[in-house]
Amino acid sequence: MADISLTFPDGNSRSFPAGVTAAEVAASISNSLAKKAISATVNDTHWDLQWPIEEDAAIAIHTMKDDEQALELIRHDLAHIMARAVQELWPEVQVTIGPVIQNGWYYDFDRKEPFTPEDLGVIEAKMKEIINARDPVRTELWSRDDAILHYKKSHEPYKVELVEAIPEGEDIRMYWHGDWQDLCRGPHLQNTGQVPADAFKLMSVAGAYWRGDSDRPMLQRIYGVGFKNRNDLKDHLLFLEEAEKRDHRRLGREMNLFHFEEVAPGSVFWHPSGWRLFQTLISYMRRRQEAAGYVEVNSPDIMDKALWELSGHWQNYRENMFLAETQDDRDYALKPMNCPGHMMIYNQGIKSYRDLPLKIAEFGKVHRYEPSGALHGLLRVRSFTQDDAHIYCTPEQLTEECLKVNELILSIYSDFGFDDVHVKLSTRPENRIGSDESWDRSEEALRTALDQAEMNYTIFEGEGAFYGPKLEYVLRDAIGRDWQCGTLQVDYNLPERFQTTYVAANGEKKAPVMLHRALFGSLERFTGILIEQHAGRLPFWLAPRQVVVASIVSDADDFVYEVVESLKAKGISAEADTRNEKINYKVREHSLAKVPVILAIGGREVENRTVTVRRLGEKQTQTVGLDEIVTQLAEEATPPDLRRAT
RNA sequence: GCUGCUGUAGCUCAGAGGUAGAGCACUCCCUUGGUAAGGGAGAGGUCGAGAGUUCAAUUCUCUCCAGCAGCACCA
Numbered sequence: 001m002a003d004i005s006l007t008f009p010d011g012n013s014r015s016f017p018a019g020v021t022a023a024e025v026a027a028s029i030s031n032s033l034a035k036k037a038i039s040a041t042v043n044d045t046h047w048d049l050q051w052p053i054e055e056d057a058a059i060a061i062h063t064m065k066d067d068e069q070a071l072e073l074i075r076h077d078l079a080h081i082m083a084r085a086v087q088e089l090w091p092e093v094q095v096t097i098g099p100v101i102q103n104g105w106y107y108d109f110d111r112k113e114p115f116t117p118e119d120l121g122v123i124e125a126k127m128k129e130i131i132n133a134r135d136p137v138r139t140e141l142w143s144r145d146d147a148i149l150h151y152k153k154s155h156e157p158y159k160v161e162l163v164e165a166i167p168e169g170e171d172i173r174m175y176w177h178g179d180w181q182d183l184c185r186g187p188h189l190q191n192t193g194q195v196p197a198d199a200f201k202l203m204s205v206a207g208a209y210w211r212g213d214s215d216r217p218m219l220q221r222i223y224g225v226g227f228k229n230r231n232d233l234k235d236h237l238l239f240l241e242e243a244e245k246r247d248h249r250r251l252g253r254e255m256n257l258f259h260f261e262e263v264a265p266g267s268v269f270w271h272p273s274g275w276r277l278f279q280t281l282i283s284y285m286r287r288r289q290e291a292a293g294y295v296e297v298n299s300p301d302i303m304d305k306a307l308w309e310l311s312g313h314w315q316n317y318r319e320n321m322f323l324a325e326t327q328d329d330r331d332y333a334l335k336p337m338n339c340p341g342h343m344m345i346y347n348q349g350i351k352s353y354r355d356l357p358l359k360i361a362e363f364g365k366v367h368r369y370e371p372s373g374a375l376h377g378l379l380r381v382r383s384f385t386q387d388d389a390h391i392y393c394t395p396e397q398l399t400e401e402c403l404k405v406n407e408l409i410l411s412i413y414s415d416f417g418f419d420d421v422h423v424k425l426s427t428r429p430e431n432r433i434g435s436d437e438s439w440d441r442s443e444e445a446l447r448t449a450l451d452q453a454e455m456n457y458t459i460f461e462g463e464g465a466f467y468g469p470k471l472e473y474v475l476r477d478a479i480g481r482d483w484q485c486g487t488l489q490v491d492y493n494l495p496e497r498f499q500t501t502y503v504a505a506n507g508e509k510k511a512p513v514m515l516h517r518a519l520f521g522s523l524e525r526f527t528g529i530l531i532e533q534h535a536g537r538l539p540f541w542l543a544p545r546q547v548v549v550a551s552i553v554s555d556a557d558d559f560v561y562e563v564v565e566s567l568k569a570k571g572i573s574a575e576a577d578t579r580n581e582k583i584n585y586k587v588r589e590h591s592l593a594k595v596p597v598i599l600a601i602g603g604r605e606v607e608n609r610t611v612t613v614r615r616l617g618e619k620q621t622q623t624v625g626l627d628e629i630v631t632q633l634a635e636e637a638t639p640p641d642l643r644r645a646t
Numbered sequence: 647g648c649u650g651c652u653g654u655a656g657c658u659c660a661g662a663g664g665u666a667g668a669g670c671a672c673u674c675c676c677u678u679g680g681u682a683a684g685g686g687a688g689a690g691g692u693c694g695a696g697a698g699u700u701c702a703a704u705u706c707u708c709u710c711c712a713g714c715a716g717c718a719c720c721a
Contacts, residue, residue, distance in 0.1 A: 009664095106716095108678090112649055114649075114651095115650085116651095117651085151656095171719095202718070203715095204717090205650065205651095205716085206650065206651095206715055206716030206717065207648060207649025207650065207717055207718095208648095208649080209648075209717055209718060210717075212717075213718085214647075214717080214719080218649055218717075218718095219717095220649075220650085221649095221716070223715095223716080236699065253657075254657090260712090260713090261712090262694075262695095262711065262712050265711090265713090282673065313721065315721055320721080322721085336721065337721060340721090361712070366721095368720080368721080370648070370719080370720070371647050371718080371719055371720085372712090373647060373648070373649095373717080373719085374647090374718085375713090380720075393649075430680055464660070465721055466721065470721095477650085493655095517719095550681090551679055553678045553680090554678060554680085559674065580678085581679085582677095582678085582679045582683085582684065582686090583679070583680055583681050583684095584679085584680085584682065585679095585682085585684085587681045587683095588681090588682035589681055589683085591681095591682055592682075592683095595689090598681080600680070600681065602679095604680085605678095612680080614681060619680065619681085621680095629655090
């Protein structure tokens with residue numbers, strides 16, 4: 001048998017007989033490594049210790065100390081162990097797929113009766129039994145035909161379908177955890193006992209469509225989390241508890257920012273404090289856009305169906321539009337987007353190449369009948385305010401304009417403390433309008449802009465809008481769910497549909513290219529994310545309630561009102577609290593409401609015209625003069641863009 | 647929209663086939679208190695909506711509505 005040469009991470013090479021397993025390689029190094037080894041990396045592939053190595057390769061042996069590989073194996077084995085436990089408890093259950101995900105895994109089952117929360121405990125107990133049995137894990141390569149035959153014989157249609165999806169001629173890997181068999185790419189640990197028995201937990205059951213297709217049967221998905229040790233599990237559960245306290249729906253109620261009602265599912269009732277925050281965001285954006293050369297407009301909320309047919313929305317999104325019933329014979333729809341309105345504004349009068357790029361912005365409220373199951377607090381609503389804009393430019397200006405939007409978004413996000421933004425590039429979908437040639441140009445423009453800005457991004461094939469590809473700027477909520485906020489989309493199609501033109505330098509009429517862009521995206525969503533990001537403790541300039549001035553004795557009330565007026569005169573939100581309560585009570589209440597600054601006033605303060613400042617989260621207080629605190633807070637209340645300007 | 651779970655006072659929750667309870671919040675009274683709950687009294691509910699079973703339903707059954715988790719969707 002021919003020898004192969006394996007190169008270790010330290011750069012040394014040794015020769016082994018071809019077909020040597022990673023386990024044998026580990027054993028050749030030392031007994032202790034043989035015992036501790038859990039897997040290997042062979043030429044960038046995560047490698048099972050049992051798999052043979054046939055060619056020269058770079059190899060690294062992993063132990064439980066290598067977090068990435070250890071967690072991957074633990075979670076993957078837990079998925080199998082859970083599936084085995086479920087089948088041992090309910091032999092009629094069909095197993096399907098069970099991948100590793102962030103913090104754990106899931107496995108999808110086909111079973112008539114729903115799994116109950118109590119079942120999860122039963123399954124967990126069975127899993128522990130399997131782990132404690134230390135059953136060996138074994139693997140074999142089967143031919144595709146053998147695998148299909150096997151699953152047909154055992155009446156497992158889901159597995160048959162999975163194997164059939166694998167290209168012909170390719171071998172299929174099978175794994176056994178004890179006697180329990182599953183089709184699996186691997187790698188796995190060497191026996192079930194290597195999985196920590198006290199560091200996993202089954203979290204929830206939910207429906208999930210087979211192969212992610214809503215036209216196919218719905219399976220039951222059980223989610224679990226798994227770690228290397230009990231402490232890591234505890235930390236994770238603690239994190240989830242903390243995240244629950246940051247949930248914007250909970251904070252919105254606790255801080256009295258907004259609420260929802262059954263009469264308007266998915267639409268926000270903004271309370272005074274929440275609306276103040278909302279308006280602070282709009283004022284900020286208005287300044288940033290004006291500085292970036294945008295003009296602001298306003299277009300109608302309700303327009304004739306004919307317009308939506310022209311734009312293509314009617315054909316693509318009719319089911320998701322709110323329709324308006326009226327006495328006349330016309331069909332109206334509430335606008336789900338601002339772009340058609342902006343096309344009408346652009347088309348008024350003749351535009352010259354000298355007018356381009358023309359940047360039309362609107363804080364438009366759009367309405368979309370979202371599926372009921374999609375609604376989620378402020379993060380997914382049925383009516384929301386976009387900081388929407390459309391940039392009309394020449395093809396030559398396109399890349400430059402994309403770059404500018406990208407730069408503006410990043411600068412703005414950074415003002416709100418979002419410095420780590422994920423960017424997704426979504427390309428042409430199956431259902432689309434326009435020529436392949438215009439799609440080529442559009443996708444190219446976005447890619448070039450990202451590359452020139454040296455951004456990291458992920459490509460999502462086929463996920464673009466029906467009229468053009470898009471960039472999505474994604475922010476995360478408290479428990480790590482992704483939400484699209486900013487977006488930038490290139491569109492050659494709407495200008496054509498609306499016969500939009502400009503007069504070029506040579507006098508010819510040409511179609512401009514159009515960029516759709518939103519920076520916050522949905523103001524509602526951005527507000528929600530912002531609340532979660534800061535756990536309700538918003539920076540002073542954004543805080544919906546900035547200052548409460550609280551009296552310690554009722555003799556101080558008059559001075560309290562004077563202080564409130566001085567603060568209000570500087571545009572600071574200030575409230576008096578002269579209730580018949582002790583200062584302890586007031587401090588507790590306003591601290592829980594996350595008011596950043598409490599100014600306490602007693603006899604001493606009245607006498608000296610001072611205030612005692614208590615900042616949220618700080619125990620110690622500080623007594624300063626009235627003028628001083630007003631100046632100081634006015635400075636702190638200055639938005640970051642205005643601060644840069646001075 | 648789909649699967650599962652949930653819906654009782656403003657909030658958090660208890661409760662049982664015989665027409666409801668706690669804590670906090672709210673109102674009033676006493677208290678003028680120095681940095682995370684001072685004391686007392688009071689008011690507050692068509693038990694998500696509708697239908698059915700029953701002598702009797704908020705409790706059991708069904709339908710609808712809304713919310714939660716996930717899936718699908720997200721112009």
